[in-house]
Amino acid sequence: MTIKNQMDFFSLFDEVIDTKEEEVVVEASVKKENKLDLQKKVEKPKEQNKDEKDKFEVNQSTMITYLGKEISILEYFTPEEIVAGVKKKKKGEEITEPISSEEVRKRLEKDFPVLVKSYTNIVYIKKKNLLTPVQTAKTKGLHPADLSCFKTIKEKGKIPFMILHDFMSVAKKISERYRSEVHADVYYDYEKEVYLLDFPKQTCSIYRVQVKEAPNDFIERMGVSLEKVMEIHSHHVMCPEPSPLDDLNEKKPILFAIVGCINDFFPSLTLRTFDLESGLYLSLDLSDVFEPMLVRPSKDYDLNRIEAINHEQKN
Numbered sequence: 669m670t671i672k673n674q675m676d677f678f679s680l681f682d683e684v685i686d687t688k689e690e691e692v693v694v695e696a697s698v699k700k701e702n703k704l705d706l707q708k709k710v711e712k713p714k715e716q717n718k719d720e721k722d723k724f725e726v727n728q729s730t731m732i733t734y735l736g737k738e739i740s741i742l743e744y745f746t747p748e749e750i751v752a753g754v755k756k757k758k759k760g761e762e763i764t765e766p767i768s769s770e771e772v773r774k775r776l777e778k779d780f781p782v783l784v785k786s787y788t789n790i791v792y793i794k795k796k797n798l799l800t801p802v803q804t805a806k807t808k809g810l811h812p813a814d815l816s817c818f819k820t821i822k823e824k825g826k827i828p829f830m831i832l833h834d835f836m837s838v839a840k841k842i843s844e845r846y847r848s849e850v851h852a853d854v855y856y857d858y859e860k861e862v863y864l865l866d867f868p869k870q871t872c873s874i875y876r877v878q879v880k881e882a883p884n885d886f887i888e889r890m891g892v893s894l895e896k897v898m899e900i901h902s903h904h905v906m907c908p909e910p911s912p913l914d915d916l917n918e919k920k921p922i923l924f925a926i927v928g929c930i931n932d933f934f935p936s937l938t939l940r941t942f943d944l945e946s947g948l949y950l951s952l953d954l955s956d957v958f959e960p961m962l963v964r965p966s967k968d969y970d971l972n973r974i975e976a977i978n979h980e981q982k983n
Contacts, residue, residue, distance in 0.1 A: 724792045726750060726767050732799045733892045734780065736858025741799070744775040772799060781944060787920045789883040793892075800892045802883040803920070805851060805868070805899050820856050820897055824863075826959045827854060827897070831865045832925075832937075835900055838867070840930045843904035849877040854898035854923075855890075863897070866890065876913070877901055898923035898957075904930050908938045915949070918942060923957060 728750055730741040741750065745767060749755075753764040754771055769790035776790075777783045782803070789802045821827070835852050842850045849872050855864045869881040899922065903909075908928030910918070918924045919942050929936040939952045 723794075724769055725794075726772075726792075726799070727797070730797050730799060732772070732776070734776070734801055735895050736893055741772075744772070769799075773801065776801060782921050784920045784944070791883045791887050793887065798892070800887065802886055803896045803922070804883065805853065805879040805917075820895060821957060824856055824861070827863050827957055829959050829961045829963070831863055832900075832958055834865055835902075836927055836930065836935055839902035839904065839927055840935075842872070843902065843930050846872075847874050847904065848872040849875070849902050849904055851877045851879055851899070851901040853896055854900065855894040856897055857894055859891070859893035864894070874904075896922060898925060900925040900927065902926070902930060903928040908936050910938065910940070910949075918949075920944075923952070 726741055726745075728742060728747055732739045732741060732744075745754075750767065753766045755762055755764050757763075769792070770785075772790045773783055773785065773788050777785075777788075780801075783801050787804055789804055791800050791802050792798070793800070831854060838852075839850050842848055850867070851870050851872065852865055852867045855866060856862075857864050868879050868886065870877055870879045872878075899918070903926055906928055908926035910924075910926060914924075914926070918940075921942055921944055924940050924942070926938045927935050928938075937954065939954055939957060940949045941952060942948075943950055
């Protein structure tokens, strides 16, 4: 079922309502929208014409935007391929096909291994003549030095602890009210130069969460200057051990986090990534990814009454 007035995000933090509903559609957004606005957005007829308007067609002026940079399509395709199509062999014969989104993804993957098949959509924005890769999350229930997400953390800094704190706060409230899991994504915004936590459109239940937001809708809502760094979901009161469904759908070289035992004073957390070369999962230390929890107090205290004795050993 759909939660009534769920767009009022902070209502989650009001008095907990006892319910036995196990499935619920959670739509979380920083901006508050009323139910009428949501219905208009879902039902507006323009959405049916959008695919026709943005039919996948590239030319020599088409640009690819990724990781905050714009790259000419001529870096990956020759002018002849753009005009006449890409030559391929099919059933022993050579044929020519127009450039497709999958062909763009395949060529980008050589430079950006994170853009793996089945987890990446190449979105075409006709009015800007722009292509942008969008990484998708599947249903949940490389060596670190080679991973783009680790490169981002090394260059831009670790993920602020408050992002993890905010996710666990939301996950706890959803667990208390609906006994459900919940999913979120962590992005680095190259335009604002900050990490962002985002809750996409999703269906979640006691044992499963499925993201339902289309790549075009995500681009319209969030823009094109983002890089997905992490997918994080909760196992609410259960342990954060990856399930067979998680293993099946977490096969790309980004960070994956699971929060469990959400009612404990300190919830449990697992953190890992997927190594494309070996096909294995690599467990990670939280301190390598997140900033320390104890960075500074919430306000300035007068510490002049404290006299500390230095106990460091002298040579």
